[in-house]
Amino acid sequence: xxxxxxxxxxxxxxxxxxxxxxxxxxxxxxxxxxxxxxxxxxxxxxxxxxxxxxxxxxxxxxxxxxxxxxxxxxxxxxxxxxxxxxxxxxxxxxxxxxxxxxxxxxxxxxxxxxxxxxxxxxxxxxxxxxxxxxxxxxxxxxxxxxxxxxxxxxxxxxxxxxxxxxxxxxxxxxxxxxxxxxxxxxxxxxxxxxxxxxxxxxxxxxxxxxxxxxxxxxxxxxxxxxxxxxxxxxxxxxxxxxxxxxxxxxxxxxxxxxxxxxxxxxxxxxxxxxxxxxxxxxxxxxxxxxxxxxxxxxxxxxxxxxxxxxxxxxxxxxxxxxxxxxxxxxxxxxxxxxxxxxxxxxxxxxxxxxxxxxxxxxxxxxxxxxxxxxxxxxxxxxxxxxxxxxxxxxxxxxxxxxxxxxxxxxxxxxxx
Amino acid sequence: xxxxxxxxxxxxxxxxxxxxxxxxxxxxxxxxxxxxxxxxxxxxxxxxxxxxxxxxxxxxxxxxxxxxxxxxxxxxxxxxxxxxxxxxxxxxxxxxxxxxxxxxxxxxxxxxxxxxxxxxxxxxxxxxxxxxxxxxxxxxxxxxxxxxxxxxxxxxxxxxxxxxxxxxxxxxxxxxxxxxxxxxxxxxxxxxxxxxxxxxxxxxxxxxxxxxxxxxxxxxxxxxxxxxxxxxxxxxxxxxxxxxxxxxxxxxxxxxxxxxxxxxxxxxxxxxxxxxxxxxxxxxxxxxxxxxxxxxxxxxxxxxxxxxxxxxxxxxxxxxxxxxxxxxxxxxxxxxxxxxxxxxxxxxxxxxxxxxxxxxxxxxxxxxxxxxxxxxxxxxxxxxxxxxxxxxxxxxxxxxxxxxxxxxxxxxxxxxxxxxxxxxxxxxxxxxxxxxxxxxxxxxxxxxxxxxxxxx
Numbered sequence: 001x002x003x004x005x006x007x008x009x010x011x012x013x014x015x016x017x018x019x020x021x022x023x024x025x026x027x028x029x030x031x032x033x034x035x036x037x038x039x040x041x042x043x044x045x046x047x048x049x050x051x052x053x054x055x056x057x058x059x060x061x062x063x064x065x066x067x068x069x070x071x072x073x074x075x076x077x078x079x080x081x082x083x084x085x086x087x088x089x090x091x092x093x094x095x096x097x098x099x100x101x102x103x104x105x106x107x108x109x110x111x112x113x114x115x116x117x118x119x120x121x122x123x124x125x126x127x128x129x130x131x132x133x134x135x136x137x138x139x140x141x142x143x144x145x146x147x148x149x150x151x152x153x154x155x156x157x158x159x160x161x162x163x164x165x166x167x168x169x170x171x172x173x174x175x176x177x178x179x180x181x182x183x184x185x186x187x188x189x190x191x192x193x194x195x196x197x198x199x200x201x202x203x204x205x206x207x208x209x210x211x212x213x214x215x216x217x218x219x220x221x222x223x224x225x226x227x228x229x230x231x232x233x234x235x236x237x238x239x240x241x242x243x244x245x246x247x248x249x250x251x252x253x254x255x256x257x258x259x260x261x262x263x264x265x266x267x268x269x270x271x272x273x274x275x276x277x278x279x280x281x282x283x284x285x286x287x288x289x290x291x292x293x294x295x296x297x298x299x300x301x302x303x304x305x306x307x308x309x310x311x312x313x314x315x316x317x318x319x320x321x322x323x324x325x326x327x328x329x330x331x332x333x334x335x336x337x338x339x340x341x342x343x344x345x346x347x348x349x350x351x352x353x354x355x356x357x358x359x360x361x362x363x364x365x366x367x368x369x370x371x372x373x374x375x376x377x378x379x380x381x382x383x384x385x386x387x388x389x390x391x392x393x394x395x396x397x398x399x400x401x402x403x404x405x406x407x408x409x410x411x412x413x414x415x416x
Numbered sequence: 417x418x419x420x421x422x423x424x425x426x427x428x429x430x431x432x433x434x435x436x437x438x439x440x441x442x443x444x445x446x447x448x449x450x451x452x453x454x455x456x457x458x459x460x461x462x463x464x465x466x467x468x469x470x471x472x473x474x475x476x477x478x479x480x481x482x483x484x485x486x487x488x489x490x491x492x493x494x495x496x497x498x499x500x501x502x503x504x505x506x507x508x509x510x511x512x513x514x515x516x517x518x519x520x521x522x523x524x525x526x527x528x529x530x531x532x533x534x535x536x537x538x539x540x541x542x543x544x545x546x547x548x549x550x551x552x553x554x555x556x557x558x559x560x561x562x563x564x565x566x567x568x569x570x571x572x573x574x575x576x577x578x579x580x581x582x583x584x585x586x587x588x589x590x591x592x593x594x595x596x597x598x599x600x601x602x603x604x605x606x607x608x609x610x611x612x613x614x615x616x617x618x619x620x621x622x623x624x625x626x627x628x629x630x631x632x633x634x635x636x637x638x639x640x641x642x643x644x645x646x647x648x649x650x651x652x653x654x655x656x657x658x659x660x661x662x663x664x665x666x667x668x669x670x671x672x673x674x675x676x677x678x679x680x681x682x683x684x685x686x687x688x689x690x691x692x693x694x695x696x697x698x699x700x701x702x703x704x705x706x707x708x709x710x711x712x713x714x715x716x717x718x719x720x721x722x723x724x725x726x727x728x729x730x731x732x733x734x735x736x737x738x739x740x741x742x743x744x745x746x747x748x749x750x751x752x753x754x755x756x757x758x759x760x761x762x763x764x765x766x767x768x769x770x771x772x773x774x775x776x777x778x779x780x781x782x783x784x785x786x787x788x789x790x791x792x793x794x795x796x797x798x799x800x801x802x803x804x805x806x807x808x809x810x811x812x813x814x815x816x817x818x819x820x821x822x823x824x825x826x827x828x829x830x831x832x833x834x835x836x837x838x839x840x841x842x843x844x845x846x847x848x849x850x851x852x853x854x855x856x857x858x859x860x861x862x863x864x865x866x867x868x869x870x871x872x
Contacts, residue, residue: 008697010700062710065699065703065704065707066699066700066703066706067699068696068697068698068699068700068706069696069697069710070697089770089772090772093771093772093774093775096765096775097775097778099763100763100764100765100788101787103763103764104764104787104788104789106763107737107741107762107763107764107789107790108734108737108738108741108762108789109761109762109763110734110737110738111734114738115738115741117741118738118741121761124763128763140760143759143760144756144759146770147752147756147768147770148770205432207431207432222437222574223439223598223601223602225428225430225432225437226426226428226437226438226439227594229594229598230594230595231595231598315432315433315434316432316433
């Protein structure tokens, strides 16, 4: 990610919209070339200090007409992020201590000696060189090599292509606009639970409403109800790469602009941003895969089988049953697969299930699926839930599952 | 929530969690108002504040002077929410420490920079024998008495805001802007103390401080304080000249800038130099002008650099080091680069913002004990770092901000045990803008006092 002060945006004061800087491959071909040169500077630059590398990057970009200083700074930051610099803070501090302790008794260090307590610069340097067994040039070179701009490049960005670099740049500029966002709205169709999980990881709060085939989420933070705050901006920025891996989505951000006016920014797959985050996996576990496969082998007529479709929300808690079965008449069965477990895990799951199964959709049915018969502890916990349960085996299939779920007055299941 | 409460406290209904919501800073007033309305208050905060009464024993707290005593009383009589304004060097820290000692409650001290954080930690250890918690500089150790920086406080307050009953803002003028204000808003502390030498002159900022901390409860001006409690001091300004090659380069850059400005004025007679930054950034609409503006800006920076790092300054510095060899000399520079150059040239340590805790402590301690004859510093020493033994301070470059000048001066002026007079030098490059900045800087009370003194 880049810093806020590297952010380049244009404001449309009529439409109240903000658009971040984007370098597109075709239109900005010259930058593709420049990016290649910059990457080359770093590849050839192992052992050189940061400020020299930045200087060379500036040379690569400075000749491009219309290239603002912020873009140059952003390039430097992203190249730095993709590289590794020697971090020798402790060593450098110890080295300085040694040098200054050696030189302190010789203070003042003067160019031409006049008084008897003075020491000439050349002599002092020589003295230090002898004591430290280094040349003066080496001493000077090492004295401040932990200062950020004087750190030396250790590892260059090997696999970075100019195309990938520009993609990172475009993403980073969009993220930097989000730093100043006060509220974000996300519409998603698939992967809603994944997006919510990522939002929670980024420390955000959400309000979720159903909207046609998808969900609309308003994301903000605890203090957002009291005042417009950009406190959670970094959270929105962190969420964006995850969102980019989803297929169909729309993000609308309210962004604080000049004179504290609010501008909006719209981001969708049309912007052709990309991230290197791995997309959400289809299934959380092998067991889920197994259950899904089993259904698809013997699907039951009039029932629709969907994964991660339903989305139960209680204040800030979200529960997504692993699968939802929907009958043509609207009857729903939420299926939760309980595979690998520890007592704590099960306890937590049990509490959440208990809460959501009693406060959620009244008419919906629940079904727990186990991969093997439960032991005593597990059985006790499951019994207290009073939810229909089946153990997956060759002997049962989708039809039995539905029958078990719909059976009246459940207090466990016959298969237990 | 009753209308009465809503008219007094900014509290809203939050649909996200189906509850009422207000900033943590209103916790105490809200609790009081609710009790007045006989509402049963089930307080989750109180259990969070395990140490609401804390035994703090003042082991080694200096006796308060009369003015310090009145500051403490003014704070307590003023409802324990407010600002104390005292010039640098008059012992604000001692005032704060005795307020902490008398409050006997969990306390968070918020300071501007990391050096100060360690210094407060040391002072608390000395005064109370308590190893205070530290939040910041890569450390996160929260304990009933803790010290943190403004930025760390703003970051962590959502999680630690319920842990402290008293919050002390050192150099409270830093509590500005929406981000840093959160440090005050998100704390439930009912007692709030703000310390500063200079109140913001901007009314809006002052109102904000009054809201977040409290109103001004005690104020002492530098005129009242000087003589009584500050070390005697004198200021000497030394103008140096650029050598020939520097002058030439300097004039060359000056010409570039001039040509650029006059070209801009052809199109727009009202053009101001400040607008150049905008022109550079706006490369999209006028790339050619942006390029020219970029060149002018580069020339401007190069010119500044020559001004700041004039070779003659090193000669003067050499002479001053000679003159004051044997007594601790503090050197302030306008930039990190200059600080490092001085450090390399004279082989004396410099304290920069990148220095980690251990090195910083070694430098300050080593300088204090005479192990290091000189300490070069940039901004990191600008505020409140206590070095009473310094009797010679040299300022190179720097900006014309009143506040900075007062703070810098204050450091040298702290009362030393011996009561010796302090020497204050300012080295500026003549024939350049630095002279003007120095003139600006001297236009304030602190300098006026000194002028009166050196005249008499």
